[in-house]
Amino acid sequence: MSERWDNELFEQFVRLRDDLRAAKRVKDYQQVQQLGLNILELNKRAGFIKIFTPIFLKHIADASMRLNDSTTAIKYLKAAREAFKERQLSPDDWQKDIAMIDRKLEKLESNQLKCPDCGNEITDTRGGVQPYNDFDDYLGFRCVKCKRTFADEEIEKIAGK
Numbered sequence: 001m002s003e004r005w006d007n008e009l010f011e012q013f014v015r016l017r018d019d020l021r022a023a024k025r026v027k028d029y030q031q032v033q034q035l036g037l038n039i040l041e042l043n044k045r046a047g048f049i050k051i052f053t054p055i056f057l058k059h060i061a062d063a064s065m066r067l068n069d070s071t072t073a074i075k076y077l078k079a080a081r082e083a084f085k086e087r088q089l090s091p092d093d094w095q096k097d098i099a100m101i102d103r104k105l106e107k108l109e110s111n112q113l114k115c116p117d118c119g120n121e122i123t124d125t126r127g128g129v130q131p132y133n134d135f136d137d138y139l140g141f142r143c144v145k146c147k148r149t150f151a152d153e154e155i156e157k158i159a160g161k
Ligand SMILES: [Zn+2]
Pocket: 115, 116, 117, 118, 119, 120, 143, 144, 145, 146, 147, 148
C-alpha cells in the first residue's frame, strides 16, 4: 500500500466517487456496485488518501439489496460492520451505523432461503457481480454445497413455508 501522495490516484478516486454519487441519483444500482468495488480496489494502491471504506462497503451492500442479491448484500454489510468497528476510537463511534447494519443483516438473514437437502443457503446469481467458476454460468437459484439448481416454482415453495 503506497502512502506517498499521488495526484493521479487521487483524481481517479474523486472521479469514481462522483460517478458513484451520480449512479446512485439515477438509481443505476449495478453501476453503484461496480464503482464501489472499483473504489475498494483503488484503496489498495492509494492508502495515502485514507478512503473511508465503510461508506463504500455500505453503498455496495445497499445496491446489492436493491438488485435482490442478498448474498452479496450480506457479505458487504458484514465487511462494512467490520470496517466501522476497526475505526472505532470509542465504543460509541458509528453506533448508529452499526445498529442499522445489524437490522439489515437480521432481516436479510431471516429471509434467506435454505437448501432442503443440506440446509446450506441458496444463492441467487441473477444479479451477481462476481464471476462464478463452479457450476459455471448458471444464473438463478442454486445451492453451492450440493451443486443443485432450483426452478422458480421450487423456490416459491421453499420461501412459502
Ligand atoms: Zn444443498
